[in-house]
Amino acid sequence: xxxxxxxxxxxxxxxxxxxxxxxxxxxxxxxxxxxxxxxxxxxxxxxxxxxxxxxxxxxxxxxxxxxxxxxxxxxxxxxxxx
Numbered sequence: 001x002x003x004x005x006x007x008x009x010x011x012x013x014x015x016x017x018x019x020x021x022x023x024x025x026x027x028x029x030x031x032x033x034x035x036x037x038x039x040x041x042x043x044x045x046x047x048x049x050x051x052x053x054x055x056x057x058x059x060x061x062x063x064x065x066x067x068x069x070x071x072x073x074x075x076x077x078x079x080x081x082x
Contacts, residue, residue, distance in 0.1 A: 010054040012046065012077040013070045014039055015063055039081050 016039050039055055046053040054075075056066050063080055070078050 010052045010075050012051060012053045012079065013066075013075050014043055014053065014055050015066050015070075015078060015080045016055070016057045035081065042081065 016035055036057060039057065043053050043055045056070070058066070061069075067078050
């Protein structure tokens with residue numbers, strides 16, 4: 001029996017859950033302007049340490065849908081920045 005596994009390129013994904021309101025555009029663009037630079041800074045720091053990290057800042061998806069998608073891709077660590 002031969003089994004093959006796919007390994008995700010990213011070991012961690014940072015989701016911007018705080019900027020979504022049930023998959024819609026944020027009610028407060030100022031909040032998004034505060035959260036996204038902090039997320040990008042965190043991702044840059046982790047990448048500088050050699051970790052495969054991705055920032056998922058897509059709009060129009062609920063945080064739960066993002067978690068599910070990254071789980072199906074095999075990313076072991078998914079974290080939301082609030």
